[in-house]
Amino acid sequence: MFAALKPQAPDKILALMGEFKADTRQGKIDLGVGVYKDPTGLTPVMRAVKAAEKRIWEAETTKAYTALAGEPAYLAAMARMVLGDGLDAGRTASLSTVGGTGAIRQALELARLGNPGVTVHVSDPTWPNHLSIMQFMGVPFVEYRYFDDATRGVDFEGMKADLARAKQGDVVLLHGCCHNPTGANLTLDQWAEVSAILERTGAVPLIDLAYQGFGDGLEEDAAGTRLILSRAPEAMVAASCSKNFGIYRERTGVLMVQVEGAGARDVAQGTLAYLNRQNYSFPPDHGARIVQTILDDDGLTADWRAELEEVRLGMLALREQLAAELRDLTGTDRFDFVARHRGMFSRLGASPEQVRRIKEEAAIYMVGDSRLNIAGLNRDSVPVLARAIVDAGV
Numbered sequence: 001m002f003a004a005l006k007p008q009a010p011d012k013i014l015a016l017m018g019e020f021k022a023d024t025r026q027g028k029i030d031l032g033v034g035v036y037k038d039p040t041g042l043t044p045v046m047r048a049v050k051a052a053e054k055r056i057w058e059a060e061t062t063k064a065y066t067a068l069a070g071e072p073a074y075l076a077a078m079a080r081m082v083l084g085d086g087l088d089a090g091r092t093a094s095l096s097t098v099g100g101t102g103a104i105r106q107a108l109e110l111a112r113l114g115n116p117g118v119t120v121h122v123s124d125p126t127w128p129n130h131l132s133i134m135q136f137m138g139v140p141f142v143e144y145r146y147f148d149d150a151t152r153g154v155d156f157e158g159m160k161a162d163l164a165r166a167k168q169g170d171v172v173l174l175h176g177c178c179h180n181p182t183g184a185n186l187t188l189d190q191w192a193e194v195s196a197i198l199e200r201t202g203a204v205p206l207i208d209l210a211y212q213g214f215g216d217g218l219e220e221d222a223a224g225t226r227l228i229l230s231r232a233p234e235a236m237v238a239a240s241c242s243k244n245f246g247i248y249r250e251r252t253g254v255l256m257v258q259v260e261g262a263g264a265r266d267v268a269q270g271t272l273a274y275l276n277r278q279n280y281s282f283p284p285d286h287g288a289r290i291v292q293t294i295l296d297d298d299g300l301t302a303d304w305r306a307e308l309e310e311v312r313l314g315m316l317a318l319r320e321q322l323a324a325e326l327r328d329l330t331g332t333d334r335f336d337f338v339a340r341h342r343g344m345f346s347r348l349g350a351s352p353e354q355v356r357r358i359k360e361e362a363a364i365y366m367v368g369d370s371r372l373n374i375a376g377l378n379r380d381s382v383p384v385l386a387r388a389i390v391d392a393g394v
């Protein structure tokens, strides 16, 4: 049986991590993998997370199973955090998932159960896992224009024209904030226009919200999602706690599904629990419990928000510094988009050959499509990167 297996192509970003590790040059800089790092290069455990873990350890008396859909208090806390006052509990089913990735996977499973002929519309470019999961599942997808190579902003006219082709019962996959890999995001007015297109076409939005709190702020980053849900009869939101709580390895996410019509919520809720059962039965609990402990405690929430804000502002300062260095070195403002982008990533617009030169000549690692992780920088490495970008002729 196993002799028939074929080698799988390695994940490009994980392969890049291996290459970085093997590089013996002093001062090498890793801007590849999408993990937040502080100025010393560490991915710290957040203070509130440590405090919550201590409380959980002290109070926990059992490790018995919880609920198939996950701990209800966690689901309620996440619904409040993501949807705010817009939460319509009577229309929202939710599921605790294995990270944000698990939420996307379950969303696609649900969409396919609801409409076996579903086509998913994805941004070009998008997070490569979106595509590989759909390829693996055999879910058809088409790309919509998103990134304008010339301005490094959103090609909104192209996006609108392509989304207008969506059909009733299709799914439109949108990045809620901090678009990965480009860093280019929709304005609230543009979200409203997307919402109108969804309304006209009858396509169902699936919003991937993996970086809430990393862009313009916790509430601001959810504004597009809230606007869409306030208008759409049906919608899905796949949210991840990996980045904003810094609990990557705990695998904590949630899928929220907004439905319409009498009885629809209970059927959707039952279907979500069924999907967990078929795939892995009960979802992981520890990360969910950490998040719920923080969100249900005013003191811990305040401390977590403060630390998340430090993280966000730190990344914004690095963006400003990089844009300013490049302005000085080139005498132009053509790299100012770096300061306008939001989240952990920016797509630089360098060719694969330039990305290779930057790696070989300056020991700076970024993904082949020239996505760089801003959090991999610090005040000292920003000028080194700026110089390497200019030397490579970007």
Ligand SMILES: Cc1ncc(COP(=O)(O)O)c(C=O)c1O
Binding pocket: 034, 098, 099, 100, 101, 102, 127, 175, 180, 208, 210, 240, 241, 242, 248, 251, 252, 253
């Ligand atoms: C766009 C996007 N969506 C979802 C995820 C899911 O993250 P996780 O499964 O680690 O929670 C990520 C993580 O890198 C991401 O970048």
